[in-house]
Amino acid sequence: MRVILLGPQRRPTVDAVIRSLGLAGAGPGGLPGSVATITAGWQEREADDGELSGLLGGRDTNLGLYRRWLDTQDRDPGYAAAERRMQGEFAELQDIYLLRLDHALRAVYALQRRSGDQLRTEAIAAAVAAVRELDTAHLRRVNDVRGEFFAELRPHDRPVIAGHRAAVAGILGEAAALVIAGGHVGVLADVLHLFNVAAALSRPAPGAEAPVVAWSAGAMALTDRIVLFGDLSPQGPGHAEVYGSGLSVLRGLVLLPHARARMLLDDTPRMAVFAQRFGPGRCVLLEGGTRIELDRDSRCPPGTRVLTGDGRVTALEAAA
Amino acid sequence: MTAREAASQRAPVPTGLRSDGGATREGGATREGGTSQGARRRAGQQSKLAINRLRDRRPLEPAMADRFLARHEVPIVEGDRCTFLYRGEADEVFLIHRILGLPDHLPLRRLRGTDLWYVVLELPAGSRVEYQLEVARSGERERINDPLNPRLAHSPMGSSSVCYARGYAVPDWTQPDPEARAGSLVDMVVPSRALRRDCPVTLYLPARFRRTARYPLLIVHDGGDYLRYAAAKTVLDNLIHRLDMAETVAAFVYPGDRLTEYANSAAHARYLTAELLPRLEAQLPLAGTPSGRALMGSSFGAVAALATAYRHPDVYGSLLLQSGSFVFTDIGHDHGGGPPFEPVVRFVNRYRAAPRPVADRVFVSCGVYEPLIVRNRSMVPVFEATGMAVRYVEARDGHSWVNWRDRLREGLSWIFPGPQKYVYE
Numbered sequence: 001m002r003v004i005l006l007g008p009q010r011r012p013t014v015d016a017v018i019r020s021l022g023l024a025g026a027g028p029g030g031l032p033g034s035v036a037t038i039t040a041g042w043q044e045r046e047a048d049d050g051e052l053s054g055l056l057g058g059r060d061t062n063l064g065l066y067r068r069w070l071d072t073q074d075r076d077p078g079y080a081a082a083e084r085r086m087q088g089e090f091a092e093l094q095d096i097y098l099l100r101l102d103h104a105l106r107a108v109y110a111l112q113r114r115s116g117d118q119l120r121t122e123a124i125a126a127a128v129a130a131v132r133e134l135d136t137a138h139l140r141r142v143n144d145v146r147g148e149f150f151a152e153l154r155p156h157d158r159p160v161i162a163g164h165r166a167a168v169a170g171i172l173g174e175a176a177a178l179v180i181a182g183g184h185v186g187v188l189a190d191v192l193h194l195f196n197v198a199a200a201l202s203r204p205a206p207g208a209e210a211p212v213v214a215w216s217a218g219a220m221a222l223t224d225r226i227v228l229f230g231d232l233s234p235q236g237p238g239h240a241e242v243y244g245s246g247l248s249v250l251r252g253l254v255l256l257p258h259a260r261a262r263m264l265l266d267d268t269p270r271m272a273v274f275a276q277r278f279g280p281g282r283c284v285l286l287e288g289g290t291r292i293e294l295d296r297d298s299r300c301p302p303g304t305r306v307l308t309g310d311g312r313v314t315a316l317e318a319a320a
Numbered sequence: 321m322t323a324r325e326a327a328s329q330r331a332p333v334p335t336g337l338r339s340d341g342g343a344t345r346e347g348g349a350t351r352e353g354g355t356s357q358g359a360r361r362r363a364g365q366q367s368k369l370a371i372n373r374l375r376d377r378r379p380l381e382p383a384m385a386d387r388f389l390a391r392h393e394v395p396i397v398e399g400d401r402c403t404f405l406y407r408g409e410a411d412e413v414f415l416i417h418r419i420l421g422l423p424d425h426l427p428l429r430r431l432r433g434t435d436l437w438y439v440v441l442e443l444p445a446g447s448r449v450e451y452q453l454e455v456a457r458s459g460e461r462e463r464i465n466d467p468l469n470p471r472l473a474h475s476p477m478g479s480s481s482v483c484y485a486r487g488y489a490v491p492d493w494t495q496p497d498p499e500a501r502a503g504s505l506v507d508m509v510v511p512s513r514a515l516r517r518d519c520p521v522t523l524y525l526p527a528r529f530r531r532t533a534r535y536p537l538l539i540v541h542d543g544g545d546y547l548r549y550a551a552a553k554t555v556l557d558n559l560i561h562r563l564d565m566a567e568t569v570a571a572f573v574y575p576g577d578r579l580t581e582y583a584n585s586a587a588h589a590r591y592l593t594a595e596l597l598p599r600l601e602a603q604l605p606l607a608g609t610p611s612g613r614a615l616m617g618s619s620f621g622a623v624a625a626l627a628t629a630y631r632h633p634d635v636y637g638s639l640l641l642q643s644g645s646f647v648f649t650d651i652g653h654d655h656g657g658g659p660p661f662e663p664v665v666r667f668v669n670r671y672r673a674a675p676r677p678v679a680d681r682v683f684v685s686c687g688v689y690e691p692l693i694v695r696n697r698s699m700v701p702v703f704e705a706t707g708m709a710v711r712y713v714e715a716r717d718g719h720s721w722v723n724w725r726d727r728l729r730e731g732l733s734w735i736f737p738g739p740q741k742y743v744y745e
Contacts, residue, residue, distance in 0.1 A: 008745060041743075044528060073532045084534055088609065095611060099709075182745045216744040228741045234564055234733040235711070238741065257744040 001201065001249060003222065003298075006215035007290035008257055014179060015055040017213055017291060023176050034059045036175035036210075040066035040191045041183020041217045052181065060179070061171055065191035068164040072194070076160045079153060086149045090142065090244075097138040098241060104131045105239050105273070112269050128276045135242045135277060139225060142244040146193065155194065169200040175210050182216025182257065185228070189221045189246045198247045212249070216257040219286060223255055224248035227278065231264045240274055250298045254278045256307070259285040265313055272311030282316075283307035370396050371403045371438050375431060385436040394468035395483045400444060402483055404428065404451070405468055406437040412456040413437040416463060417449055418718050419689040425454065445487035447716040448723070449689065450480045475549055475721050482722070493558040494551050494725055500561035501527030505553060510599060514590035517576055521596065523604075524553060524570035526560050531605050535569045536612040536736045538640075539592060541582065541621030543572020549721035555728045563740040564733040569604055571596065575621075579660040582617070582624035584667035589628040593635055610637035611680065614735050618642035618724045619692075623664050629678035630671065638681040638735035642724045646695045648672055672699075677706040683734050684712045685727040690719035 004017055023035060037053075037060045039046045046066040053060050073080040108127040114120055155161040172178065178201065180188070192198070201209055212222065220226050223246045231237040256263065264270055275283050284292065285305040292304050300306070304316040374380070374388050389407065396403040406413045406428055413428040428437035443449060450473045454463050465472060466481035473482040484490075506523040522543055526535070546552040552572070559565040573596070575581050581588040592615070601608050613636045615625035622644030629636045647657045648668040655665045682703050686696035693714070703710045711734050717723035 010745075070532075080532060088534070088607070091611065092609075182743075184739060184742050185744055186739075186742045217742075220744060230741045233737075233740060234729050241741075243742075 001209045001296070002211040003250060003294045004211065004213045005219045005255065005284075005286060005290070005292040005294065006213065007286045007288045008182065008216050011288055012051075012055055013289065013291065014052070014213060014215070015057075018056060018177065018179075021177060021211055021213075033174050033176035033210075034061045036060070036171050036178045037062045038065055038178070038180045038188070038192075038197075038218065039183070040064075040069070041181060041185065041188040041221075042066075043184055043187055049181075052179070056179065061175070063168055063171060063195075063197075065168070065195055065197075066187065068168070068195060069191050072160050072164065076158055079155070079158055079161065082149070082153055086145065089145055093138070093141060093145070094241070094243075097134065098239065100134055101131065101239050101241060104134055108273055109270075112273075128273060131273075131277055139242050139244065142242075146244070150193075156196075161194065165196050165200075168195045168197065172197070172200040172210070177210050178212045180212065180214035180218030180221065182218050185217035185220045185226055185246075186243065188217050189226060189244060192221055192247050198249060201249070216286065219257065220255045221246040222249045223253050224251045225254060225278070225281065227254045227256075229256065229274075230262050231270075232262060237264060237270070240277070250294065252281045253298055253300075254281050254283045255286055256283060257286040259307075259313075260287055268311030270311065271307055271313075272309060275307040275309050275311065279309060285313060367398075369398055369401060369403060369440065371405075371431075371440065380431065380433045382434055385431070385434045388436070389468065394466065397484070397486055399486060400442050401440050402443050402449075402485055403438055403440050404453075404466070404483070406453055406455065406466070407435060407468065408437075408455070409435055410437070410455045410457050414454040414456075415439055415441070415451055416454050417451040418691075419449060420691050420693060421689075428453075443483070443485035444716055445485065447483075447485035447689075448488045448718075448726075449483045449485070450718055450720055450722075451483060452480050473720060473722050476545055485716075488716075491726055491729065493562065493564075493729055494555055495558075496554050497558050497561065500557045502557050503527050503529070503553065503560070505547075510591075510596055512591045512595050514587045514595060515576060515581065516587075519576075519591065519596070520574050522547065522572040522574075523600075524556055524568075524572065526567040526569070527557070528567075529569075533567070534605055534607045534612070536566055536614065537597075537600060537604075537606045538568050538570040538614045538616055538732075538736070539596070539625075540570055540572045541615075541617030541624050542575065542578075542619075544574050545721065546618075546724075547572055550725035550728070552725075552728070555725065555732075559729060559732055559738065563738040563743055564729060565738040566736040568732075568736050569600075569606060571600060578620060582620040583660060583663040584623065584627040585663075586631065588624055589631040592628050593632045597635070610635060612637065614638035614640060615679075616640035616642075616731075618644075618721075619719065620645050620664075622646070623667070626671075626678065627667055630667075630676075633676065633678045636679050638683070639679045640683045640731045640735055641685075642727060642731070643686050643690060643692050643719050644684070644696055644699065645692060646699050647692075648695065648698075668699075672702055675702045675706045677708045679708060681709045681735055682711075683731040684710065685724075685731060686714055687717040687719060687723045688714050689717060692719065 006013055035056050039049050039062060043066055049062055111124045111127055214222055226243040226246050227240055228243050229240040283306055284300060292300055294300060300316055302317045305313055306316050306319050308314055308319045370392060377384055394405050404415050415426040426439055428439045430437050452463050453466055454461055469481045471482045472479045503524050503526045508521050510519045510521055512519045540546050560567055615628055615636050617625040622641035625639050625641060629639055645664055646668050647655050647661050647665050649655050649665060655661055684696060684700060686693050700710060700712045713727055713730050715723055
């Protein structure tokens with residue numbers, strides 16, 4: 001699948017990207033079909049997509065996934081109640097994970113501050129390994145809960161959800177491209193899973209899939225490991241935390257939109273811990289103006305800005 | 321414990337906080353200048369204070385005082401030093417405040433040849449101090465707000481003047497934001513068998529309230545005062561809008577006999593936990609789990625919050641305690657608080673003797689200028705020892721509603737974090 005990741009669109013570049021794909025307007029060489037869009041991350045503002053529509057030349061069709069989710073809440077109360085229970089379980093899991101993570105990361109940072117050489121280095125490595133283990137176990141647990149939920153609720157057998165899934169698949173089947181905007185990454189991941197967007201994107205003929213253009217939370221929701229981060233909260237630097245899996249269209253990437261604004265990039269020991277936690281996955285910065293076209297194996301092109309294991313930000317080729 | 325011993329337990333004066341300018345007070349004032357030697361030395365290094373430049377004028381005429389006042393906002397804040405002024409005929413003028421560590425009556429000096437009175441206080445950056453003036457004339461004493469300072473702070477006890485030291489700014493999230501969607505307030509009455517009265521409650525429902533969602537619940541003691549004096553609705557609207565805190569339903573409760581109900585009353589705890597909470601959870605789409613329930617209060621209200629959670633330890637996940645009146649004795653019975661504190665002291669002493677977790681998370685805040693700072697600092701290790709997650713915040717402020725307002729962002733965003741970490745636009 002052809003995937004293009006963009007930085008935040010405060011100064012939009014999506015229009016240029018769409019043009020570069022030959023999708024703008026009905027000019028010669030332009031692919032047929034409309035551009036499907038997902039703005040569910042905007043939640044209640046999902047339908048306020050006039051500006052995006054303008055950038056796409058007015059040939060867009062919003063999949064309305066948030067509206068479909070609200071409709072499901074209203075018309076399938078059994079599913080809605082079960083989903084609320086699952087969200088409650090997720091919240092509890094996240095709470096417990098964060099409690100453990102707090103202690104585990106404090107140990108790492110305390111060791112970093114301690115003087116010493118070999119023993120200290122080994123101890124830091126062991127402490128980071130413990131954090132990685134915690135991250136991995138949490139991701140597995142969250143995915144298990146979601147898997148059990150879908151196995152039990154069987155959304156494909158529920159008329160309301162099945163109807164929406166069919167509608168989404170129909171639009172995506174005709175679409176020349178899919179554009180996924182940012183917003184609330186949790187909401188995005190939930191509706192992408194619920195309406196089975198990954199399956200709807202796959203086409204029988206290899207190479208026939210519509211290209212996907214995504215930014216910020218939209219990009220994060222394509223990965224197999226969504227990591228939440230924010231060092232500038234009211235309480236000060238928080239711990240980066242594994243949230244769950246997105247569509248897993250992209251593997252081995254941890255995407256960091258607004259990294260400069262949201263992370264203490266100058267704090268290299270802290271950034272080193274971040275990168276080491278998620279290695280060998282690539283921690284990729286998505287700043288304004290970024291455009292990254294991935295290959296079929298989710299590999300980034302040269303020039304991609306990444307976080308290295310020693311906590312520096314550098315170009316991908318320099319990090320190797 | 322004697323009063324002297326109690327006084328000796330007070331916090332030391334924070335470094336850099338001092339007053340200058342009183343005529344006879346020890347440790348600071350001089351008769352000549354209204355500034356201490358230390359302050360003068362510093363003044364030599366910095367520019368001279370405005371009041372000292374005026375004092376040096378020869379001859380000093382009343383019209384100069386007029387022009388001086390027209391040129392300056394009062395109190396005059398110059399670096400860490402704040403000059404408080406009064407204009408008028410009087411026998412004596414005092415600055416009345418409640419800054420722990422300073423005499424609560426600080427005399428102002430009269431500037432020779434004028435009816436302008438002044439005192440200079442050194443206030444560390446970020447300080448916010450509420451005060452009044454006491455003016456003595458012909459044997460009469462009158463306590464007034466500073467007529468030269470339009471800034472007022474309000475509380476159930478009335479109003480007082482307020483000084484913003486260097487570095488203090490009113491947080492923008494405490495002011496109405498036209499961008500923020502407004503939640504709604506709904507009044508209700510809950511008949512209480514426990515309290516034997518009808519209990520008014522004001523519910524805050526966040527903007528875009530949906531029946532299909534699940535909201536955490538915040539129960540706020542002294543709810544009317546939080547709404548009126550701590551801008552609680554505006555704060556909730558803004559913090560939710562800015563994604564700093566989760567969309568939350570708040571129940572603002574009102575005390576009857578406050579000093580009884582909030583002083584470790586079993587009836588009050590029963591009202592909240594067995595009457596109000598089940599009713600709200602039946603009527604509203606609330607999370608209904610400990611992690612989705614919080615109790616909040618200030619002063620005696622903080623005691624009520626702690627005592628309620630103590631009596632029902634598995635019900636509330638979070639506590640937000642501001643300037644709690646956690647008065648206790650380590651030995652003896654003299655706590656200095658008077659009869660209303662007796663049940664509080666018994667409760668806090670019992671808790672300190674055998675601390676136990678009463679919630680998962682406790683946010684504690686206190687002003688360093690209030691006498692309760694020592695009590696609150698003393699409670700932090702006690703809370704921590706139980707294994708509860710504790711966040712403790714101090715501010716250069718006093719026992720005031722604005723202090724409590726200004727700490728709400730840190731507290732509320734900690735107990736019910738907003739979705740900020742989920743949003744990447």
